[in-house]
Amino acid sequence: MDRKSYNTKNRKLILDFLKQNQTIMVTAQDILAFLKNNEITVNRSTIYRYLNQLCEEGSIMKYIDNEEGKTVFQYVEDKHDCHSHIHLKCVKCNGIIHLECDFMEEIREHLERNHHFDLQCEGSVLYGICDKCKKAEKNKNDQQ
Numbered sequence: 001m002d003r004k005s006y007n008t009k010n011r012k013l014i015l016d017f018l019k020q021n022q023t024i025m026v027t028a029q030d031i032l033a034f035l036k037n038n039e040i041t042v043n044r045s046t047i048y049r050y051l052n053q054l055c056e057e058g059s060i061m062k063y064i065d066n067e068e069g070k071t072v073f074q075y076v077e078d079k080h081d082c083h084s085h086i087h088l089k090c091v092k093c094n095g096i097i098h099l100e101c102d103f104m105e106e107i108r109e110h111l112e113r114n115h116h117f118d119l120q121c122e123g124s125v126l127y128g129i130c131d132k133c134k135k136a137e138k139n140k141n142d143q144q
Contacts, residue, residue: 010035010042011050018060018075024094025063025072063087063125085121090130092137097130 017034018026028047035042051073054060058076065072074096085104088097104121111117129137 010040010046013038013040014047014050015054015059015075018054018073022075023096025065025074025089025096027070027072061087086124086126088130089125089127090133091127092129092133095130095132 013035014031017031021030028044028051031047031051032042032044035047051060051062055062055073060073060075063072063074064070086099086107088099089095090097108119111119
């Protein structure tokens with residue numbers, strides 16, 4: 001197998017992993033573990049190079065996870081314009097919610113009008129607990 005087809009296969013596996021996990025943020029270590037589980041050896045720097053390429057293409061978003069200080073990545077579906085809205089991250093399940101609603105325009109206008117601040121949404125994340133996790137926690141407490 002030549003190097004080009006080998007790289008293409010690895011890149012497809014990485015992209016497939018990101019797509020399959022698009023509701024959460026993943027680290028390069030998560031990708032490395034996935035590849036290792038599939039008996040594929042890839043240099044960590046190769047993974048980072050490809051992740052950076054995907055970021056430049058707009059296929060994934062890159063964030064700094066405030067909880068652990070790690071760089072995390074998330075696949076972006078075509079329907080999401082992640083440069084124009086904030087993301088909500090559940091601290092329990094690591095799920096991501098795209099805040100794509102009229103409220104974003106209200107936030108922008110408020111920040112500009114009252115604080116003379118232009119909001120840059122790319123990589124912006126607010127942390128909290130999603131409804132699914134709140135309900136699961138409530139059910140757990142009710143059963144005790």
